[in-house]
Amino acid sequence: MTEREDATLAFLQEAGIRHEAGPLPGYATDGSFLTLGVPRMIAFPKDEAECVALVDHAVRVGIALVPRGTGSGTAGAAVAPPGSVLVDMERVGACDARGYRHGLFRPRVVDAQGKDVDLTKAGLDDALYVRIGAGRTSDETNRALAGHAWTVAVVPSSGYSTFGGNLATNARGSGTPAFGAFGDSVNRVRIVATSKEGARVLEVTDRDDVRRLAGHHGLCGLVTELDVRIAPIPRGGDVVCVILSIESEDVGRLGATIGGLMKRVSASCRYFAGEFLFIDEGIVRPDDPIRADPVLGGYFTVAAGHRRMVLLYRGTKEGLEGLPRIAADVPDVTLREITFPQFRKMMAVRTAATGKALHRVNVPGCEDFIVYDPARFGDVLSRMFAVMEGSSGRPVGHHYPDGIEVHYRPQAAVTRADIEAAWALNQKLREAVLRPELTVEDRKEHGLGLALFRDGPASRHEELRRLKAEYDPANVFSPHLLRPDTQEGFVGNSFRI
Template sequence: MSLTALTAGLAAWSTDPDELARVSVDRSGAVPDGVPDLVVFAKNVEDVRRTVAHAARHGVPVVPRGAGSGVAGGALAGAGSIVLDLSGLDRIVELLPDEAIAVVEPGVITADLDAAATAHGLRYAPDPASAAFSTIGGNIATNAGGLRCVKYGVTRDAVLAVDAVLGDGTLVRTGRRTIKGVTGYDLTGLLVGSEGTLGVIVGATVRLSPLPTSTATAAAFFATARDAVAAVTAVQRRGLRPSTAELLDQATLVAIDQARGTDLHTRGEVFLLVQTDGYGAEAEMAEVDRVVRPLATAFETTTDPEVADRLVATRRAALPAIERHGRVLIEDIAVPRSRLAESITEIGAIADRTGVRIFVFAHAGDGNLHPIVAADSAPPEQVDRAVAAIFEHALAVGGTLTGEHGVGVLKRPWLAAELGEPLLDLHRRVKAVFDPAGVLNPGKAVR
């Protein structure tokens, strides 16, 4: 590949070894096979098209990159590849309050879009834990979720249209600005969650939601995971729709206490954070109180924003507190909600059997579990057995390998077990249509 031919038309690029090493990895902790040959810092859509078209002609892998906040190895870039850094495409192009939509470039930080919407009485509903530093393009790549997803949905539910550069450099626009629309296939939905293997996202039109008029927050502790999940089930059976239902296990509570000097773990084995919002937030929380309190060892509610922020901060402190103990594998399975308590118990049993330390927190409202595996707590082969056992359990109970982090490189060995070969082959054929030269993020998501 001639780098001279490519870089002659680009405003910003680098072959500096330190820069290449930085952009070759993400938060997964996985190590690529060498470093890329080049990083292109895209300043406009034409930079993206030029880079992808050049790569397709020469059969060179292109790895799209935003903030590098992924945890499944989706942005790993090895020897002989080009990293296409999209963080410089960071404009909020339009924000239309009357339409409740925004048009953004992929490098916009998630929290920045939310803040811009707030100024108009709106918000961007998806709120991944990485919102302060992850990008909209990265969120689209993995179909990211977050604390509010139980009521407001995940990224796919917020994306109305995308601009994408296909594997030959062609720019396409899918979807529309209207809420309704069924002309043609839902290619927008297909691109969301495709991890940069079908197209490079260079723009998106997203839905915004009204800021809730009020919010009520509850913090509950339980003697067992079964009691906590029973409380969530009781809330849902009652026809209530909390915006947040987040669960932390005892190991996670201990880690938070060690990090913050608190005593949460003394109040119960499991912590549950519940929020209701909208005009009926307080009335809805009163019903939550009625069904949850009898099952809890401790229970409190508040409508005070400062107190609520402290309670929510407990949930958001989980991963940073765990990461203080060393390198972690941030896993991400989803199971049927009826199997959630069983899954939490089984993950504890896996930890006992393998000698691997595992922390668990969960989006309890939709069955999405995050087993956080302490990678240095046992020999590598035991860690591998623990991770495999977690995935095998998820599939055995009718769940999935990933709810919101994506497959990346770390979960590819289990793809066939979930999809089956006929469906996996169909995935490969779809990729060949969008990326005929096979240069877009090869080796990720679908082999």
């Protein structure tokens, strides 16, 4: 290890901050399959005080810190080069006095002014926030809120991602059509930033400043606490879940038809979640119980040579009142109202299809791109399926008010050759669809990560540099992300089985 690393290891031992020293191949990548090499040190601070001590040390000795949540992101922002220190933030704000992380907790709820609120006395129209540690996740917070029939307003498909990570990537997900991206739902941020002399703790409450921090990818500091918007769970009689389906052998026709429908839905409906997936014979196992479901099972029977596209919407009856009329005007589209448990069953299939399920080995790379004009959706899908011919997997995605967000991750056997082939397929797909004439842009949801200088516009570079200068003048946090010469590698090139 280097002299700085030796000094940092001694500091962590003396300060009593939990840590591991390398080599640490298990932390060589995140959900992206990208790598900068094998890191040699990772710290696990339990609270803001330990974060301050760690940042003070980093400024003093000049060692880089790379924040990391659960490592589920697909942009490579939680990947550290050798010589820097990974900082795992999962414990921050989630530990008891002895440093033990607990999944069960009593949430603290505040209003927009930060005053404590008794959730049992709250009104359904109140704008409320949960004041929460950055290491907490939406899954465990929703469990804590469930007894009061409230939920986190914006929940990414990775419900196990940390709130600090959601802000760093400005994640989207369920709730985005109503509340915006994750940064739009945050009212306050505490962050351990730097000065030239050491650490400084900032409390950011200006909404514009909070939104500027959203998507910062760890460049600005260690986020320790946030006020995150929560929303009442609609009562059974007020909420409606709908499934729409269309089947054809012409994928371009499917995309054009559904794209036109989505455009009309965006203009006349309001909803909490809008999701789509392609269904083929391989999407679930032949013995999967969902095939025997009396309502949902029929959607998993597809004629030979055909593809089925399914749309799922969840919202209030008032917000989705116009949807049946829209669907009735679209040839070959069927609509059916389903229960919330049935909606969740279909969402479980959709989530697994993105690769966010432990029993799947899917390779990310061509995802999180947004089609701004739904009328071009058929052209985009035609290009995608032409490149994907003979490959496994299928596109899934979200319908947001500002466009259609698409994910595709080819499924690969756990061998170096298959993973490398899947990675190469992703690169071909990127070349095929990331085109201005298709109104397609990359990484709208999860930001830029290691692809910053490959995919990002100059205006985004300038914005991040201004944020960096404002919050991290000591240049401690993930400085490699702003270096044009940073060369990420594909972890599959050194894959071993």
